[in-house]
Amino acid sequence: MLIQTRRLTKRYPGxxxxxxxxxxxxxxxxxxxxxxxxxxxSTLIALLSGAGTPTSGTIEIDGAxxxxxxxxxxxxxxxxxxxxxxxxxxxMSVAQNILLGREPRRxxxxxxxxxxxxxxxxxxxxxxxxxxxxxVSRLSRAAQQMVEIAKAFVGAPRVLILDEPTASLSDHEVxxxxxxxxxxxARGVGIIYISHRIQEFARIGDRVTVLxxxxxxxxxxxxxxxxxxxxxxxxxxxxxxxxPKIARRPGKELLRVEDLRAAGxxxxxxxxxxxxxxxxxxxxxxxxxxxxxTIMGLQPPSAGRVTLNGAxxxxxxxxxxxxxxxxxxxxxxxxxxxxxxxxxxxxxxxDLAMSPAFRRAGWIDAGAVRRQVSQTAGRVELxxxxxxxxxSQLSGGNxxxxxxxxCFARPAQVYLLDEPTVGVDMGTRAALYQLIRQLAxxxxxxxxxxxxxxEVMNLSHRLLVMAHGRLRADLEGPAIAxxxxxxxxxxxxxxxxxx
Numbered sequence: 001m002l003i004q005t006r007r008l009t010k011r012y013p014g015x016x017x018x019x020x021x022x023x024x025x026x027x028x029x030x031x032x033x034x035x036x037x038x039x040x041x042s043t044l045i046a047l048l049s050g051a052g053t054p055t056s057g058t059i060e061i062d063g064a065x066x067x068x069x070x071x072x073x074x075x076x077x078x079x080x081x082x083x084x085x086x087x088x089x090x091x092m093s094v095a096q097n098i099l100l101g102r103e104p105r106r107x108x109x110x111x112x113x114x115x116x117x118x119x120x121x122x123x124x125x126x127x128x129x130x131x132x133x134x135x136v137s138r139l140s141r142a143a144q145q146m147v148e149i150a151k152a153f154v155g156a157p158r159v160l161i162l163d164e165p166t167a168s169l170s171d172h173e174v175x176x177x178x179x180x181x182x183x184x185x186a187r188g189v190g191i192i193y194i195s196h197r198i199q200e201f202a203r204i205g206d207r208v209t210v211l212x213x214x215x216x217x218x219x220x221x222x223x224x225x226x227x228x229x230x231x232x233x234x235x236x237x238x239x240x241x242x243x244p245k246i247a248r249r250p251g252k253e254l255l256r257v258e259d260l261r262a263a264g265x266x267x268x269x270x271x272x273x274x275x276x277x278x279x280x281x282x283x284x285x286x287x288x289x290x291x292x293x294t295i296m297g298l299q300p301p302s303a304g305r306v307t308l309n310g311a312x313x314x315x316x317x318x319x320x321x322x323x324x325x326x327x328x329x330x331x332x333x334x335x336x337x338x339x340x341x342x343x344x345x346x347x348x349x350x351d352l353a354m355s356p357a358f359r360r361a362g363w364i365d366a367g368a369v370r371r372q373v374s375q376t377a378g379r380v381e382l383x384x385x386x387x388x389x390x391x392s393q394l395s396g397g398n399x400x401x402x403x404x405x406x407c408f409a410r411p412a413q414v415y416l417l418d419e420p421t422v423g424v425d426m427g428t429r430a431a432l433y434q435l436i437r438q439l440a441x442x443x444x445x446x447x448x449x450x451x452x453x454x455e456v457m458n459l460s461h462r463l464l465v466m467a468h469g470r471l472r473a474d475l476e477g478p479a480i481a482x483x484x485x486x487x488x489x490x491x492x493x494x495x496x497x498x499x
Contacts, residue, residue, distance in 0.1 A: 251275045254444075298328075
């Protein structure tokens with residue numbers, strides 16, 4: 001085996017983060033690590049990449065025990081990691097970032113021409129088309145990820161660890177990444193791949209190791225292992241228990257959209273009723289997020305009407321739309337949903353502080369806000385220990401719980417949830433799905449926009465399918481089936497191409 005761990009253990013005061021884990025990786029293999037937040041995945045890759053030292057147990061490379069005191073030592077053995085949070089210097093160029101610390105020199109000076117030539121050589125070898133003079137701050141998320149991977153390949157990696165590499169990528173960018181992974185595997189690189197997206201495993205994975213509560217549950221081949229079995233191993237419960245049964249009690253019409261047009265939206269009609277969960281599915285670029293952002297006043301409409309409880313809200317500001325009873329959950333929690341430098345308590349409380357119910361003689365009733373924040377946090381199963389922490393220090397799942405807490409902090413009638421479970425594990429998803437159930441069964445209308453097809457199919461009373469800015473189908477009951485949904489995805493694409 002290229003790399004192997006034996007009874008690898010990491011303990012911190014009061015907690016065992018990794019408990020006697022056996023793991024191995026062969027050259028030319030993609031080995032998937034799968035588990036909930038807190039399962040031990042991050043701890044395992046930290047130990048393998050030299051970012052931490054084990055309490056007990058061993059790491060072996062080519063059968064020989066090794067002990068890493070630093071990331072540099074792990075890299076010297078050919079182990080490189082591309083973390084979910086990149087370590088790029090935004091103001092520096094692509095070439096400067098790729099060769100940072102390994103710059104070619106002419107005497108005491110950096111040889112700029114040789115630096116660019118070497119960067120182009122590395123990028124060409126990976127089949128990455130990037131401008132070496134461009135500051136990385138101007139690159140897309142996918143292109144920045146390519147720079148991180150190129151940094152690893154300057155050091156000729158034997159082991160490449162990819163931590164949630166597709167979390168912020170479009171379908172096209174994911175396809176490009178997977179082509180690279182398969183090329184690297186063919187060259188004999190061993191790849192450890194960490195992701196919550198089960199549907200990706202069959203495309204690139206050879207084996208899957210499932211971790212739960214710091215322990216290895218099992219290692220199984222990707223071929224022949226069902227998604228349901230993986231979820232059951234990860235969460236300790238069957239997939240049928242992940243998605244709740246949501247009682248359907250359709251009431252009055254709350255939101256009506258008529259012939260709405262905007263950038264990426266080509267004349268959409270839809271209605272949302274109280275007590276109903278409506279799913280909105282579509283490929284990347286279908287217009288589903290643009291539709292929601294237009295309703296919320298985040299991008300201007302060019303035509304059409306939006307009414308809430310019969311009153312027109314077309315073109316109003318986002319603040320005005322929210323004040324009238326719409327709530328929006330952004331798919332980008334870091335850029336739009338949360339104030340990362342503020343505590344979880346402050347993020348939840350900011351909406352409460354704006355409500356007249358928490359003001360006394362013009363002043364904010366801080367005590368009442370604090371009590372309500374604690375109550376709301378409990379409702380979304382956010383630990384009280386996390387409330388004083390900056391949300392930047394919370395896991396993705398707990399950040400998403402803070403976003404959902406904001407849903408409950410300010411009263412609304414219609415909830416537009418765009419990618420509500422992005423980047424969180426199945427156990428946290430199950431908790432968030434229960435919150436969606438609570439919102440709907442309390443008499444609110446909920447629109448769930450998601451690129452995760454099983455998610456929208458299992459949660460929705462009605463499922464809308466969108467392609468090329470238009471609604472292509474409104475499905476209910478037995479019609480909510482994967483073949484039906486995909487047919488409307490691709491029928492539209494083919495008709496547009498033919499036209």
